Amino acid sequence: MTPRRAAVRTQSNSAEAVPLLAVDGVTKAFRFRDRPFGPRQHLVAVNRISLTVAPGKTVAIIGESGCGKSTLGRLMTGDVAPDTGQVRIEGRAVHALTRLEKARIIQPIAQDPKAALNPRWTVARSLGEPLELHRLVPPKERKAAIEQALLRVGLAPEIASRFPRELSGGEAQRVTIARALLVSPRVLVCDEPVSALDAAVQADIVRLLLEIQSSEGTALVFISHDLQLVSRLSHRIAIMYLGEIVEIMPAGGLGGVLSHPYTRALVGAAPRLGRHPRKARRATLTGEVPSPVDRPSGCVFHPRCALAAEVCSRTSPGFESVGSDHLMACHFAGREQSAFGSAEATSSGA
Ligand SMILES: Nc1ncnc2c1ncn2[C@@H]1O[C@H](COP(=O)(O)OP(=O)(O)OP(=O)(O)O)[C@@H](O)[C@H]1O
Numbered sequence: 001m002t003p004r005r006a007a008v009r010t011q012s013n014s015a016e017a018v019p020l021l022a023v024d025g026v027t028k029a030f031r032f033r034d035r036p037f038g039p040r041q042h043l044v045a046v047n048r049i050s051l052t053v054a055p056g057k058t059v060a061i062i063g064e065s066g067c068g069k070s071t072l073g074r075l076m077t078g079d080v081a082p083d084t085g086q087v088r089i090e091g092r093a094v095h096a097l098t099r100l101e102k103a104r105i106i107q108p109i110a111q112d113p114k115a116a117l118n119p120r121w122t123v124a125r126s127l128g129e130p131l132e133l134h135r136l137v138p139p140k141e142r143k144a145a146i147e148q149a150l151l152r153v154g155l156a157p158e159i160a161s162r163f164p165r166e167l168s169g170g171e172a173q174r175v176t177i178a179r180a181l182l183v184s185p186r187v188l189v190c191d192e193p194v195s196a197l198d199a200a201v202q203a204d205i206v207r208l209l210l211e212i213q214s215s216e217g218t219a220l221v222f223i224s225h226d227l228q229l230v231s232r233l234s235h236r237i238a239i240m241y242l243g244e245i246v247e248i249m250p251a252g253g254l255g256g257v258l259s260h261p262y263t264r265a266l267v268g269a270a271p272r273l274g275r276h277p278r279k280a281r282r283a284t285l286t287g288e289v290p291s292p293v294d295r296p297s298g299c300v301f302h303p304r305c306a307l308a309a310e311v312c313s314r315t316s317p318g319f320e321s322v323g324s325d326h327l328m329a330c331h332f333a334g335r336e337q338s339a340f341g342s343a344e345a346t347s348s349g350a
């Protein structure tokens, strides 16, 4: 067992006795050719990730584009199989579940709701299909169940006869949420569910998801770029960088003094989160994200880290606890935290 996995287990044991969803040491690589007949490339999208989700709680996953958030979401829903490690839902390996069993426990909510709906199906048919597939109601009660499902997400029953092209983005996202809720799932994996919507509609959809969580006890995995949003709606936040979780913490700690250098740099780029100490806001993120095809040795963040020392390029850091329910993968976690602010401020010209 690597130190990274051991530390995450410790945390999950203390915070959640029986995790609803457990991702345990999961790695996923893709093989592809970047040109016809070219050499096969090997890209590690998710590397040794462990994470738990408790009933009724929200875990946010944040990180830059391409860091593996969606792949992790698809591993959770069982749409992608891990190369190593395991995803368990209610203690059962996700890949041992049938498609229908899986669908009744965990449902995805996608970024592009119109793409998630069959363009040739009316809303009624899109909602009717899971009712039929899972034998949730007798055929003669299906129409009433569809109307009920639409009302539940704040849509008028008349919308049932429309096609996806006849819906606004917000209406279409409500339909996909209504469809997911038909089976009363215990977990919703929301992959940037509001990023394609305007601000007012975003707020409506987020409110709806939170209402569902409080009335049904649904757990949410919320994948997002929006630090403001996730710090408001999450219980825990996992920060991903180049396929790895580098920090996981209670939402209130986002970007505070005791934060991973990468998290602090991300927060530094989102100044409206600026309730943190002045120096923490000055941390900057410079340079490009390295290619997941050619991952840096040691700490994957070391080529961009203002605090990198010689050990960082040699050895991958394990997780260390730096506070209650707060883990960080950094060689200097908990030891030189007080130096983080001043070193970063210096490196960014403060
Ligand atoms: N089927 C695939 N084949 C090859 N590479 C893939 C495949 N799916 C994802 N990738 C690669 O895996 C890496 C992680 O992709 P992923 O979509 O999980 O990132 P992301 O964090 O969700 O990005 P974004 O924020 O832009 O949605 C990327 O480099 C991506 O190009």
Ligand code: SF4
Binding pocket: 261, 262, 299, 300, 301, 302, 303, 305, 306, 307, 308, 309, 312, 317, 329, 330, 331, 332
């Ligand atoms: S291990 Fe080193 S390179 Fe990685 S975040 Fe910590 S200080 Fe930076």
Ligand SMILES: [Mg+2]
Binding pocket: 069, 070, 071, 191
């Ligand atoms: Mg994505």
